[in-house]
Amino acid sequence: MLERSRLTLLASVLALATACVSGCGGGSGSSGKPEETDSGAAGDSTSPAADTGTSMDSTSPADSVVASPDSDLTAGDSSLDTGPTEGDSGPADSGSDTGVAETGPADSGVADTGAADSTVADTGPLDTGVADTATSDTGAADSSPVDAAADAADAASDAHEAGIPEAGGDAASDAAPTYTVSFVVSGLAGGDTLAVKDNGGDTQFVTANGTFTFATALASGASYAITIGGNPTAPVSEACAVANGSGVIGSANVGGATITCSANTFAVGGTVVGAPGGTVVLQDNGGDNLSLTGAGAFAFPHLLTSGATYTVTVLTQPSSVVTCTPSNATGTVGTSAVSTVTITCATNVTGMIGYWNFNEASGTTAADSSGNNLTGVLEGAVAFTPGAGKQGTGAITFSGGYVDVSFPNNELGQGTGVFMPQGNITYVMWVKTQASTIQGLQMIDGNTWGGGCDRVVGNASGGVLNYEAWSEINFLGSALVNDGNYHQVVYVLDETNGFVGYVDGAVDAVDPAPGGATGNCGVGCSGFNWASDYWIGTGGNCRGNVGNAFTGLIDDVRIYNRPLPASDVASLYQATK
Numbered sequence: 005m006l007e008r009s010r011l012t013l014l015a016s017v018l019a020l021a022t023a024c025v026s027g028c029g030g031g032s033g034s035s036g037k038p039e040e041t042d043s044g045a046a047g048d049s050t051s052p053a054a055d056t057g058t059s060m061d062s063t064s065p066a067d068s069v070v071a072s073p074d075s076d077l078t079a080g081d082s083s084l085d086t087g088p089t090e091g092d093s094g095p096a097d098s099g100s101d102t103g104v105a106e107t108g109p110a111d112s113g114v115a116d117t118g119a120a121d122s123t124v125a126d127t128g129p130l131d132t133g134v135a136d137t138a139t140s141d142t143g144a145a146d147s148s149p150v151d152a153a154a155d156a157a158d159a160a161s162d163a164h165e166a167g168i169p170e171a172g173g174d175a176a177s178d179a180a181p182t183y184t185v186s187f188v189v190s191g192l193a194g195g196d197t198l199a200v201k202d203n204g205g206d207t208q209f210v211t212a213n214g215t216f217t218f219a220t221a222l223a224s225g226a227s228y229a230i231t232i233g234g235n236p237t238a239p240v241s242e243a244c245a246v247a248n249g250s251g252v253i254g255s256a257n258v259g260g261a262t263i264t265c266s267a268n269t270f271a272v273g274g275t276v277v278g279a280p281g282g283t284v285v286l287q288d289n290g291g292d293n294l295s296l297t298g299a300g301a302f303a304f305p306h307l308l309t310s311g312a313t314y315t316v317t318v319l320t321q322p323s324s325v326v327t328c329t330p331s332n333a334t335g336t337v338g339t340s341a342v343s344t345v346t347i348t349c350a351t352n353v354t355g356m357i358g359y360w361n362f363n364e365a366s367g368t369t370a371a372d373s374s375g376n377n378l379t380g381v382l383e384g385a386v387a388f389t390p391g392a393g394k395q396g397t398g399a400i401t402f403s404g405g406y407v408d409v410s411f412p413n414n415e416l417g418q419g420t421g422v423f424m425p426q427g428n429i430t431y432v433m434w435v436k437t438q439a440s441t442i443q444g445l446q447m448i449d450g451n452t453w454g455g456g457c458d459r460v461v462g463n464a465s466g467g468v469l470n471y472e473a474w475s476e477i478n479f480l481g482s483a484l485v486n487d488g489n490y491h492q493v494v495y496v497l498d499e500t501n502g503f504v505g506y507v508d509g510a511v512d513a514v515d516p517a518p519g520g521a522t523g524n525c526g527v528g529c530s531g532f533n534w535a536s537d538y539w540i541g542t543g544g545n546c547r548g549n550v551g552n553a554f555t556g557l558i559d560d561v562r563i564y565n566r567p568l569p570a571s572d573v574a575s576l577y578q579a580t581k
Contacts (some may be wrong), residue, residue, distance in 0.1 A: 195239045200263065281577070284297075327351075381410075394560060401556075431496075432563075436558075447538075508575075
């Protein structure tokens with residue numbers, strides 16, 4: 005390109021020079037005669053067109069900087085210079101002031117300093133119009149502003165053709181293109197925040213489902229890797245997974261990555277406190293049934309997602325004598341398994357006539373916990389013994405005395421208005437013998453009949469129990485109870501099914517033919533309305549050989565107003581043992 009520009013400029017100068025030789029000279033230019041030659045300082049100093057220097061071309065500042073020969077031209081251009089210098093003393097300068105000598109090709113190719121020639125020196129049309137306007141000088145730097153601008157333009161043009169980024173604004177336009185990386189989020193729970201990273205740095209904090217773009221664009225060929233910077237934990241604990249999250253940038257924006265979030269799941273459970281005494285069935289949110297038979301930790305089989313609510317209820321109680329009650333049973337699943345639900349199982353007072361737990365530390369009266377206010381009075385050699393009970397905190401030690409509970413339906417007007425049932429009744433107590441002979445455990449006294457007694461449980465030969473009720477019931481048990489350990493004794497009278505005696509939840513004696521000749525309870529099973537007192541810890545020598553005062557500990561005495569079935573007896577034993 006540079007060479008072509010030079011040749012174009014050179015052709016223009018030659019054409020102009022030829023035209024000037026033919027007819028653009030000074031005062032006698034039209035005759036074609038040679039112009040007068042400058043002879044020295046005097047010639048230039050008097051001529052109107054002369055340079056103002058001491059000698060036009062030999063000492064002028066403008067012409068003194070011209071190279072010898074013109075260094076910007078190729079070998080072919082050097083023929084245009086007429087001598088080693090452009091001085092007016094040579095033949096070539098014979099017409100310099102008339103517009104010929106100063107317009108030589110040499111001046112048009114090599115930049116003069118410009119300022120002197122254009123403002124002072126020569127007034128000829130060639131000097132002022134052509135000589136110092138060359139734009140093809142790229143080899144030697146010219147001091148003329150015009151030539152410098154032209155050189156810069158040529159350099160920029162050449163650099164552009166060569167594909168080299170130019171300075172300034174051109175560098176930005178030539179930079180490599182970049183592309184964005186996007187991803188789509190689904191399943192994110194409301195209120196949660198998800199941190200997503202690209203290449204471990206550029207982070208997007210996402211609070212909703214949708215499409216998102218990383219702030220940093222990447223060049224073609226760069227790698228990208230989308231990862232989870234932190235899974236959401238509140239209000240919903242979630243796990244989020246990336247698909248199609250890594251690769252190499254091509255020639256377009258990347259948008260194929262997906263992030264799918266789902267709530268974590270956790271178990272709901274807790275602890276059963278107190279033995280159910282049977283099978284208690286729990287539910288969570290009205291389903292997911294869970295059957296439990298003992299105390300300890302539990303968890304429902306069905307897991308709930310974080311953020312879900314739960315409500316634990318009791319579907320089926322273990323028995324009529326034990327109630328299991330939930331607490332801390334409702335809430336919202338958070339970021340871990342729920343283990344704070346408590347199921348408290350305990351015997352209830354439903355259908356009780358009287359309940360004496362003997363937990364008093366001292367005194368002479370035993371409170372009735374059934375709510376019927378049938379207070380027991382300690383008579384004789386009996387005393388509360390804290391810390392010795394099977395249930396609760398204490399028991400009563402019997403050493404020849406008894407506890408008397410008075411009922412209202414007698415001629416003395418004692419009691420608080422509770423009537424002894426007509427026969428459908430259950431008596432329960434825990435006993436611990438301190439002698440080989442059991443003696444009497446309980447009896448019902450009827451003063452209106454002159455000291456009559458019934459519902460007697462007490463001593464029998466060989467350490468077993470004898471159960472009696474009026475004259476129709478007199479059965480021996482088989483379980484040994486005189487071994488110095490606590491045993492639960494249950495005495496059931498059922499008007500329909502007859503009599504059953506239990507020790508430690510298992511049948512000990514039973515009516516062999518309820519309703520038959522030998523098993524008919526008669527008055528004994530149908531109850532009576534003459535009972536005035538319930539004596540605990542003595543048989544009163546009422547029946548046969550049941551004995552009188554019991555020696556040992558008695559605890560947790562109950563009377564139910566119904567005959568307990570075998571399942572309830574077993575549940576009561578398991579719940580209180």
